[in-house]
Amino acid sequence: MSNSFALITGGSSGIGFEIAKDLANRGYNIVLVSRNEQNLQDCCKRLSEEFGITSDYISSDLANKESVRHIYQTTKERGYNIEILINNAGYGIATPFHVTSLEDEEKFIRVLATSVISLTKLFVRDMVEKRNGKIMIVSSVAAFAPPSAIQVLYGPIKSFMNRFSDAMNSSYNHIGITSTSVCPGFTVTNFHTASNVQKMMDDVPSFMKFSAERIAKEGVDAMFKGKSICVPTKTYKILVFLLKATPYWFIRLLENTLAPGRYEKKET
Numbered sequence: 041m042s043n044s045f046a047l048i049t050g051g052s053s054g055i056g057f058e059i060a061k062d063l064a065n066r067g068y069n070i071v072l073v074s075r076n077e078q079n080l081q082d083c084c085k086r087l088s089e090e091f092g093i094t095s096d097y098i099s100s101d102l103a104n105k106e107s108v109r110h111i112y113q114t115t116k117e118r119g120y121n122i123e124i125l126i127n128n129a130g131y132g133i134a135t136p137f138h139v140t141s142l143e144d145e146e147k148f149i150r151v152l153a154t155s156v157i158s159l160t161k162l163f164v165r166d167m168v169e170k171r172n173g174k175i176m177i178v179s180s181v182a183a184f185a186p187p188s189a190i191q192v193l194y195g196p197i198k199s200f201m202n203r204f205s206d207a208m209n210s211s212y213n214h215i216g217i218t219s220t221s222v223c224p225g226f227t228v229t230n231f232h233t234a235s236n237v238q239k240m241m242d243d244v245p246s247f248m249k250f251s252a253e254r255i256a257k258e259g260v261d262a263m264f265k266g267k268s269i270c271v272p273t274k275t276y277k278i279l280v281f282l283l284k285a286t287p288y289w290f291i292r293l294l295e296n297t298l299a300p301g302r303y304e305k306k307e308t
């Protein structure tokens with residue numbers, strides 16, 4: 041059996057699990073990383089039974105600083121050759137920024153950004169040695185959108201991750217290592233329940249919501265083509281094109297007109 045593995049953070053649910061299925065279908069063995077051990081076991085069982093590949097998991101909380109080194113060491117001890125690294129784990133924080141604790145925000149940055157950079161740093165060294173490897177970062181359309189009043193840090197972190205992925209891609213693609221950032225729009229997963237924004241998601245019109253399977257397929261295809269960035273679905277490609285083409289002052293003007301009072305006004 042091949043020793044080529046894909047490691048997927050947040051691989052026990054939503055987009056991550058669909059990416060795992062897509063890669064297993066292409067013959068890759070899978071290592072899933074997330075916190076809930078029961079979910080991880082169930083997902084591994086499904087992957088092995090359905091696709092006949094080796095699947096394993098590492099239960100780890102990416103909000104912990106030590107998590108990344110533990111994940112890397114475990115794959116080494118188990119002798120896995122990680123050919124594909126999918127940085128996908130994530131969630132949102134619906135509580136206003138001035139209410140959350142500093143610790144909550146630091147954990148958020150660690151899961152969505154610092155752990156992504158650290159995992160990439162550790163695994164890319166092995167990829168450079170082999171002159172072969174693929175990295176994906178699951179980002180978001182929020183990276184291109186105007187600021188959100190309910191999730192102050194989410195968009196900025198996703199923009200940062202897009203720039204990071206792009207820099208990795210241009211630094212290493214000449215030696216066979218690519219990095220692709222995949223930027224989904226609204227996707228039907230557990231994300232909105234886990235982030236306490238399910239009510240907002242229910243109000244989103246159905247033509248703007250897509251399945252995790254569709255997002256995963258477009259993302260994985262783009263990764264195998266070595267693309268630097270992928271915005272899945274025509275709907276969001278058009279939206280992102282319009283967001284990029286429209287002057288920022290005009291977007292802010294529209295925003296302030298269409299959604300006035302999103303921010304508390306200062307008393308004068």
Ligand SMILES: NC(=O)c1ccc[n+]([C@@H]2O[C@H](COP(=O)([O-])OP(=O)(O)OC[C@H]3O[C@@H](n4cnc5c(N)ncnc54)[C@H](OP(=O)(O)O)[C@@H]3O)[C@@H](O)[C@H]2O)c1
Pocket residue numbers: 049050051052053054055056073074075076079100101102103128129130131151178179180181223224225226227228229230231232234252
């Ligand atoms: N759904 C959307 O509309 C949407 C849109 C744009 C971008 N995205 C991005 O897509 C990615 C995947 O989200 P999803 O929609 O598939 O959500 P999901 O179904 O809630 O899956 C999130 C995954 O991340 C894991 N996870 C969460 N916190 C973690 C932590 N501290 N340590 C380790 N694993 C953790 C979860 O497992 P455990 O809870 O067991 O740890 C789960 O496997 C995220 O980066 C998100 O920002 C989603």
